[in-house]
Amino acid sequence: MNSIRPSLAVEVAGLKLKNPVMPASGTFGYGEEYAPYLDLNRLGAIVTKGLSRNPKAGNPTPRIAETTSGMLNAIGLQNVGIDAFIAGKVPYYRGLQTPVIANFFGNTLEEYGEVARKLNDVPEVTAVELNISCPNVKQGGIVFGTEASAASQVVTLVRQALNKPLIVKLTPNVTDITVIARAVEEAGADAISCINTITGMAIDVRTRKPKIANRTGGLSGPAIRPVAVRMTHQVVQAVKIPVIGIGGITCAEDALEFLIVGAKAVQVGTANFIDPQAMLAIIAGLEQFLVAEGLSDINQVIGSLKI
Amino acid sequence: MKNYATIVLANQEISPSIFRMRILAPGFAAAAQPGQFVMLRPALALPTMLRRPFGVFRTGCLPPECDGLPPREYMEILYKVVGQGTKILSELHQGDRIELLGPLGRGFDLGPPGQEKILVGGGIGLVPLFMLGEALVAQGSRVRLLMGGRTRDDILAVTEFERSGVETYVSTDDGSLGEAGFVTKVLERKLSKYPQAEVFACGPTPMLTAVAAICAARQVNLQVSLEAHMACGVGACLGCVVKGAGHSESTPRYLCTCKAGPVFQASDLDWGKATAEAAINCGGGCK
Numbered sequence: 001m002n003s004i005r006p007s008l009a010v011e012v013a014g015l016k017l018k019n020p021v022m023p024a025s026g027t028f029g030y031g032e033e034y035a036p037y038l039d040l041n042r043l044g045a046i047v048t049k050g051l052s053r054n055p056k057a058g059n060p061t062p063r064i065a066e067t068t069s070g071m072l073n074a075i076g077l078q079n080v081g082i083d084a085f086i087a088g089k090v091p092y093y094r095g096l097q098t099p100v101i102a103n104f105f106g107n108t109l110e111e112y113g114e115v116a117r118k119l120n121d122v123p124e125v126t127a128v129e130l131n132i133s134c135p136n137v138k139q140g141g142i143v144f145g146t147e148a149s150a151a152s153q154v155v156t157l158v159r160q161a162l163n164k165p166l167i168v169k170l171t172p173n174v175t176d177i178t179v180i181a182r183a184v185e186e187a188g189a190d191a192i193s194c195i196n197t198i199t200g201m202a203i204d205v206r207t208r209k210p211k212i213a214n215r216t217g218g219l220s221g222p223a224i225r226p227v228a229v230r231m232t233h234q235v236v237q238a239v240k241i242p243v244i245g246i247g248g249i250t251c252a253e254d255a256l257e258f259l260i261v262g263a264k265a266v267q268v269g270t271a272n273f274i275d276p277q278a279m280l281a282i283i284a285g286l287e288q289f290l291v292a293e294g295l296s297d298i299n300q301v302i303g304s305l306k307i
Numbered sequence: 308m309k310n311y312a313t314i315v316l317a318n319q320e321i322s323p324s325i326f327r328m329r330i331l332a333p334g335f336a337a338a339a340q341p342g343q344f345v346m347l348r349p350a351l352a353l354p355t356m357l358r359r360p361f362g363v364f365r366t367g368c369l370p371p372e373c374d375g376l377p378p379r380e381y382m383e384i385l386y387k388v389v390g391q392g393t394k395i396l397s398e399l400h401q402g403d404r405i406e407l408l409g410p411l412g413r414g415f416d417l418g419p420p421g422q423e424k425i426l427v428g429g430g431i432g433l434v435p436l437f438m439l440g441e442a443l444v445a446q447g448s449r450v451r452l453l454m455g456g457r458t459r460d461d462i463l464a465v466t467e468f469e470r471s472g473v474e475t476y477v478s479t480d481d482g483s484l485g486e487a488g489f490v491t492k493v494l495e496r497k498l499s500k501y502p503q504a505e506v507f508a509c510g511p512t513p514m515l516t517a518v519a520a521i522c523a524a525r526q527v528n529l530q531v532s533l534e535a536h537m538a539c540g541v542g543a544c545l546g547c548v549v550k551g552a553g554h555s556e557s558t559p560r561y562l563c564t565c566k567a568g569p570v571f572q573a574s575d576l577d578w579g580k581a582t583a584e585a586a587i588n589c590g591g592g593c594k
Binding site: 033036058061070270274 | 308310348355356357358392406408535536537538539541542543544545546547548549550558559560561
């Protein structure tokens with residue numbers, strides 16, 4: 001048996017990650033919330049809750065509902081706002097030895113630009129993830145994520161404001177995700193993360209009311225994984241920049257599906273709610289897979305799809 | 308708090324659709340404060356995926372002489388079967404694996420010792436009041452527990468509450484046990500007699516709203532324990548928020564039930580119509 005531990009290290013858009021596993025924005029708070037349950041330094045990166053120029057209170061309740069192998073949410077991008085984030089949350093990141101990726105969104109181009117400039121000046125933030133894909137607020141970015149020209153415009157603007165790696169998170173709620181993917185690549189994105197949640201709806205048959213107050217919400221969890229793997233595959237084929245796969249990952253095997261179709265890294269979302277230590281199990285499982293397959297490096301798995 | 312991969316020690320139907328589950332949980336008792344909760348899910352691949360929140364009923368320890376095994380600490384929940392998640396829990400047997408995250412959240416503030424304390428529990432909302440009663444009795448307070456329910460089936464664990472040293476007063480809507488009528492009627496009477504008492508309540512939203520109105524009118528301090536649909540239980544998903552005092556459309560103010568609660572000072576919450584929409588219903592399982 002090989003006594004050398006296989007390498008899980010990957011590089012995404014110039015970011016050196018000790019492994020390809022990170023939380024999906026919105027499922028991990030600002031990171032600190034999960035510190036009692038797992039050593040954050042063992043993660044490939046931390047991804048924050050989506051940030052905006054002004055604090056946002058979020059949507060009315062109920063905001064979540066479990067569906068078969070998934071959950072609907074319409075939180076409404078509740079967040080403390082960029083200034084409170086920098087003052088109150090960023091100091092915690094100083095002691096960490098893992099990259100921090102700040103996710104952010106805006107209602108207008110100006111807001112996207114302003115938040116990007118502020119994040120650029122925060123040394124503790126290693127990279128940013130631009131959310132142009134939240135389905136739950138009228139101007140939560142989805143207008144920018146569903147039209148190639150609008151997507152291109154916002155990415156161009158943020159690119160100019162930023163000297164850090166820029167990841168753009170795409171929505172699956174479009175006719176052809178590769179059109180948007182190519183547009184953001186041309187506009188200067190360093191990487192793409194996909195997919196955000198799929199718009200869904202669930203009804204309480206007794207009250208005849210939608211199960212969440214926003215009527216519709218974003219579907220996440222294992223139910224969307226095959227869709228997410230398919231879209232990740234399509235995006236990987238369409239662009240040259242690295243892709244981070246997201247959608248219903250709960251175990252190492254799920255993560256491997258995304259890596260095999262060519263994702264350089266993965267984000268874990270809903271699974272964090274089911275088990276706060278899910279990402280650690282996924283990281284351990286990836287290592288075990290490499291050992292079992294006689295491989296020394298996770299990069300040997302990435303893009304190894306056989307068709 | 309701790310993330311346990313543990314087992315069910317017992318799971319029994321104690322009243323129609325009401326179950327009592329005992330879970331092996333070493334170290335839990337020392338960490339648990341009255342009013343805290345746990346997140347549970349069966350450790351199996353099942354139609355439900357997310358954990359469900361349950362108020363902690365009590366903790367204990369199986370003595371070593373039971374079966375030759377070393378002493379085993381456990382915690383207990385009482386829960387009502389209301390949906391698929393709780394249905395699956397009710398079908399677990401002794402030795403089945405279960406995942407428990409907790410104790411979580413902010414519990415009751417016991418307040419000054421020696422003061423009159425009135426506990427109001429409606430149905431499954433009695434659950435978090437047991438450890439509270441014990442703790443209040445231990446600090447030397449006189450504790451009166453007003454147990455309310457629709458029928459006698461909703462009045463849970465009376466003997467156990469009495470044995471813990473609290474005085475119990477039972478009322479049911481249909482008069483099938485104790486006094487006929489709402490528990491709030493009993494509360495009004497007790498508060499007339501003990502106007503300096505502090506009140507602690509857990510139960511369905513209409514009951515809590517009525518209790519809050521009574522306490523506000525009499526300027527009596529009130530703490531309430533709420534229930535909400537939750538995904539994470541640790542303040543990350545922001546799915547379990549309730550409206551805080553001063554909430555409005557233009558200045559929304561949401562509080563996480565899991566992190567700021569589940570126990571709140573009543574004065575910190577918005578008791579308008581909006582709060583009733585938040586699927587608050589205390590103590591037992593949610594769908």
